[in-house]
Amino acid sequence: MNKKDVVIVGAGPAGMCAAYRLIESGLNGKRILIVDKGRDIDERKCPMIREGKCINCEPCNIMCGVGGSGTFSDGTLNLRPDIGGDLVEITGDCDIAWKLVNDVDKIFLRFGAPKKLYGINKKGITELKRRAASAGIKFIEIPQRHIGTDNAPMVIRRFENYLRENGVEFLLNSEVEDFIIQKNSCKGIRLRNGRVINSRCVLAAPGRVGASWLNKIVEKYGIKTKFEPIDVGVRVEVPAIIMEPIIQINRDPKFHIRTKRYDDFVRTFCTNHKGFVVRENYDGIVGVNGHSIKKKESENTNFAFLVRVSLTEPVENTIKYGRSIAKLATTIGGGKPILQRLGDLRRGRRSHEERILQNEVQPTFKDYTPGDISMALPHRVVMDIIEGLEKLNEVIPGVATDSTLLYAPEIKFYATQLEVDENMETTIMNLFAAGDGAGLSRDIVNASATGILAADGILKRLKD
Ligand SMILES: Cc1cc2nc3c(=O)[nH]c(=O)nc-3n(C[C@H](O)[C@H](O)[C@H](O)COP(=O)(O)OP(=O)(O)OC[C@H]3O[C@@H](n4cnc5c(N)ncnc54)[C@H](O)[C@@H]3O)c2cc1C
Numbered sequence: 377m378n379k380k381d382v383v384i385v386g387a388g389p390a391g392m393c394a395a396y397r398l399i400e401s402g403l404n405g406k407r408i409l410i411v412d413k414g415r416d417i418d419e420r421k422c423p424m425i426r427e428g429k430c431i432n433c434e435p436c437n438i439m440c441g442v443g444g445s446g447t448f449s450d451g452t453l454n455l456r457p458d459i460g461g462d463l464v465e466i467t468g469d470c471d472i473a474w475k476l477v478n479d480v481d482k483i484f485l486r487f488g489a490p491k492k493l494y495g496i497n498k499k500g501i502t503e504l505k506r507r508a509a510s511a512g513i514k515f516i517e518i519p520q521r522h523i524g525t526d527n528a529p530m531v532i533r534r535f536e537n538y539l540r541e542n543g544v545e546f547l548l549n550s551e552v553e554d555f556i557i558q559k560n561s562c563k564g565i566r567l568r569n570g571r572v573i574n575s576r577c578v579l580a581a582p583g584r585v586g587a588s589w590l591n592k593i594v595e596k597y598g599i600k601t602k603f604e605p606i607d608v609g610v611r612v613e614v615p616a617i618i619m620e621p622i623i624q625i626n627r628d629p630k631f632h633i634r635t636k637r638y639d640d641f642v643r644t645f646c647t648n649h650k651g652f653v654v655r656e657n658y659d660g661i662v663g664v665n666g667h668s669i670k671k672k673e674s675e676n677t678n679f680a681f682l683v684r685v686s687l688t689e690p691v692e693n694t695i696k697y698g699r700s701i702a703k704l705a706t707t708i709g710g711g712k713p714i715l716q717r718l719g720d721l722r723r724g725r726r727s728h729e730e731r732i733l734q735n736e737v738q739p740t741f742k743d744y745t746p747g748d749i750s751m752a753l754p755h756r757v758v759m760d761i762i763e764g765l766e767k768l769n770e771v772i773p774g775v776a777t778d779s780t781l782l783y784a785p786e787i788k789f790y791a792t793q794l795e796v797d798e799n800m801e802t803t804i805m806n807l808f809a810a811g812d813g814a815g816l817s818r819d820i821v822n823a824s825a826t827g828i829l830a831a832d833g834i835l836k837r838l839k840d
Pocket of ligand 1: 385386387388389390391411412413414435438439440441442443444445446447448451452453454460550551552553581582583584585586589810811812813817818819820821823824
């Protein structure tokens with residue numbers, strides 16, 4: 377393999393869109409190499425998808441390989457620059473940010489994403505916006521494209537074929553161990569098997585699955601980073617019938633709320649209509665999430681209700697803080713998620729099993745500890761949740777009744793953000809970063825857009 381112009385670490389949306397932009401801008405595809413520790417799309421078989429059991433494949437076939445994480449997901453494209461990232465902040469220009477979203481959409485359309493758009497029912501949306509505004513809440517209008525579970529691998533396969541046909545080389549089942557950095561300039565990569573590949577520029581796009589590896593690299597070379605805010609809160613479960621009128625307008629409605637007491641930012645996220653609450657484990661701590669299954673429906677709807685937490689001096693490490701909250705919740709819950717009725721939280725008493733059994737809303741997740749969320753989450757977060765739900769009740773009547781169920785903790789951690797300039801170049805020359813692993817995005821559209829921006833930056837560097 378000759379020296380490359382560009383080595384891209386990670387074949388997820390960020391890496392693939394970067395390669396696409398490079399060849400579309402005239403760079404000879406043969407000069408581009410994409411390295412990924414995962415497999416090719418047709419070899420990414422996950423026992424979890426077929427038999428519902430995770431046997432911890434290494435590397436994980438859900439997260440790793442061509443198409444990156446989410447290849448086997450519902451493939452929802454949130455066509456906004458401020459959901460799943462903040463392209464306006466990155467580019468400093470609203471028009472450029474929207475154009476990037478458009479560019480990403482065109483790429484996925486080109487490779488077979490369906491033309492149909494969701495979330496554009498103008499009449500319903502205007503009415504919802506009006507109702508939300510009159511309650512002092514912002515309803516976020518999001519045009520969405522659903523690639524769908526069945527289609528996503530086909531779209532990725534076509535995308536990969538196009539890159540290959542244009543000369544882009546893929547080196548799969550190959551884990552990058554380190555970058556070659558000399559005199560504050562990146563000269564290439566070193567694989568786990570010791571092989572060195574030289575390159576004029578390197579793009580780090582390793583996704584969430586590669587975030588801790590990237591963190592180690594960042595510490596080793598003193599690459600500048602900053603801590604991102606985290607989201608701390610609960611998963612709310614209510615009767616599906618309450619949410620029905622909203623779901624008809626938007627299947628994953630996003631409401632943004634500012635609380636009066638603390639002026640904090642609270643939001644709804646990841647709504648699962650007629651879905652189920654599930655447990656999440658990470659490194660000895662327990663949390664909750666939600667999902668919906670096509671073949672099985674529940675009578676409830678669940679959504680995350682999250683408070684944004686940022687920290688300033690002397691403690692900026694939001695990840696450490698979030699983990700300590702999750703640890704406390706795990707201890708109080710005896711190793712299980714805590715479940716409390718909103719009515720009990722309001723009255724300052726814990727929920728008991730009897731109260732849960734008599735409750736109008738029955739939990740879809742059964743392995744809980746009935747308890748008191750205010751013993752686990754910071755007071756400020758608890759107050760924000762109660763105030764936020766009461767506000768939301770003005771838009772979705774019934775969402776804040778005493779029988780509403782709250783599961784804790786639900787915490788969203790994001791990767792440490794690498795400091796990059798407007799060309800996505802890190803503080804190391806010729807080392808660029810994009811996507812979720814570098815803390816620059818949290819969804820497919822934003823990850824892809826940062827990949828495109830990095831490609832533009834790389835092209836400028838190659839002309840130097
Ligand atoms: C189950 C699931 C469902 C999702 N559903 C949606 C959805 O519907 N809509 C949405 O917008 N987002 C969704 N997401 C999130 C979305 O998939 C990610 O935001 C997006 O894929 C991030 O793109 P990326 O290119 O930054 O990283 P990734 O897609 O994570 O790709 C990173 C790649 O880098 C490789 N890699 C990592 N470290 C190394 C290394 N050291 N050496 C070599 N290769 C390495 C990995 O193998 C991986 O293939 C979902 C995620 C999951 C897990």
